[in-house]
Amino acid sequence: MVEILQKLKILADGAKYDVACTSSGSERGNSAGGFGNTVAAGICHSFSSDGRCISLLKVLMSNSCIYDCAYCVNRISNDIPRTTFTPEELVDLTINFYRRNYIEGLFLSSAIVKNPDHTMEKIIMVVRALREEYRFNGYIHIKAIPGADERLIAEAGRYVDRMSVNIELPTQESLKLLAPQKKKEAILGPMGYISGRILESSEDKKNYKKALPFAPAGQSTQLIVGATPDRDLGILRLSEGLYRKFKLKRVFYSAYVPVSNHPALPALAKPPLLREHRLYQADWLLRFYGFTANELLDESRPDFNMQLDPKCDWALRNIHYFPVEINKADYATLLRVPGLGVRSAQRIVRARRVGPLGFEDVRKLGVVMKRARYFITCKGRYYDKIAMNEEFILQNLLADKSQAPVLGQGYRQLSLFPVLPERNLIEAAYASITGEL
């Protein structure tokens, strides 16, 4: 008991910097005589005191790594206790946690022990035992170990819901600097292979019912933000490429947490959480809102605006698209309005079939009016006194506290504008435009 408690502590500690903890993307009922199922939306079971969701038992198989990647807590040159789970221990933990509804399933990763093939084989032993011996139907997410044989990856894919290969560093140069033993090809190789197999199995499924699944919840990856001088534009273009080319389900961004004082790494007081947040916002815009990376950022402004979310920022630079008439605009146009989300846009499209919508109706449908009001009209009317003017909107958006960077303690809002009560600002700005006093 004491021994397993120690192991769990060490190996959960080694896994925690991997941010992925989603249990979504698979919908599978239980099988006769088995236990466990998966829910398409995923289920969060708890939230740790850093506010991150806990849905899977996220641990390493082992932390005895042969690599020496500067950004990683498990690098061989780091002086930390080393240990390895036996497959039986992991199976027992997973099953007993699952039966108490502590978790949604297992997320198994590992340091590279001996060599990639050996590590991958160990991981497969665990997932095979869970699926075949214990008939466990819960969620399983594993790491495809870069450099492992394709046959091993193919075998693992039969058992798991999701596979991921972490890119970690967005460019070849950064990789060379911080993870000299990792090669770009070793990472992208298995990614391409997995995406091919996923596609193949979903095609098979259309043709015959008993087709074997291959990672039905798709694959994901992680990029570390802030450990290297890479710009947001490069990161976002990479994500866009990954979504298009490899059909990834998710790209996760992890604000770099200083775990080492390697000379090649920046000395950060705090992880760049706001930057991470902006990347996630932009990531959603890519996946669900029909934006492209080049619309959001370009060479002249390669980083996100820390004061405004990427959508507001885009809207202000493209003010000629606005205002948008709520009762006429098509769905794709509605999606581009700040303050409107996928759900509220869908609700608007449905609700306006029975009659024109006013501002009060739009608010009830879940639109965030404090942002949307500058960009929309209802039945041809503006909300209150609004000027279709970048400066005016910017001032009012910034005066709104919710836009202030609350996440990043490392950032402070610039005092470009006096912080006045919102009401006065609107009137002051309006007066300056109309010339009235």
Next chain:
Amino acid sequence: MLVYVYDGSFEGLLTAVYEAYYRKQKPERLLPEKNLQSSFLDEYIHIVTDMEKSNRVYDSIRRKISAQTLENIYHVYLSDDPEAGTLIYNYLRLGWKIGGRIELHLSEDCVFKVHRICQRVTHETHKMMGFVRFQLVEGNIYYAPIEPDNNIVELLAPHFADRLADQNWVIHDVRREVAAVYNRSEWVLVNSVLEGLPAEDEKEKEYRELWKEFFNTITISNRFNPQLQKRLMPVRYWRHLTEMW
């Protein structure tokens, strides 16, 4: 003011809706008899639950309005909102007037309120699927006490009957004194007052300690953000969360 009083059951509520229609009355409120505070000025009519009348209303909702509406009012009923009966009555009257498209009329106050309450109920059900914590007790039974805002035990039961099909479990709403009990083949809803919990299984403490260790270890201290944690996992649920003990 005319007030209909029903016995608190869903069937009772539907019977009240039936009576209002056939008696050609327009009650201003429909209230459950539990916790009823009668006022001298109001007129109260006690409705006797009648399965046949209730079934007729049930069928009529499904045929003349929609199955979606039926589900919505059931969720509103489960919300335990004191005004649930009155709201459902007003919403149904509008539904019979305009039919299945009622769900689009969100600018109608009663439709909007119904949707908001439904959302609350389904959101809590989803959250609870994660927050239920079982403990293994003597007799090989997994027991989970919960105290949700809405009366959602019966919405949770099908999920766990599929997921944990090979274990005996009980999900017990300790405040409402109802429980879903599953015996590895089917689940039933029972009214229950728990008189002392059977002794904990000997291995239980071990797994609880392991889980707490995992829970504490997984936090990244540089990202410490307890407000976010509380927003996503409200403190009122902590009492029954093993990791928060």
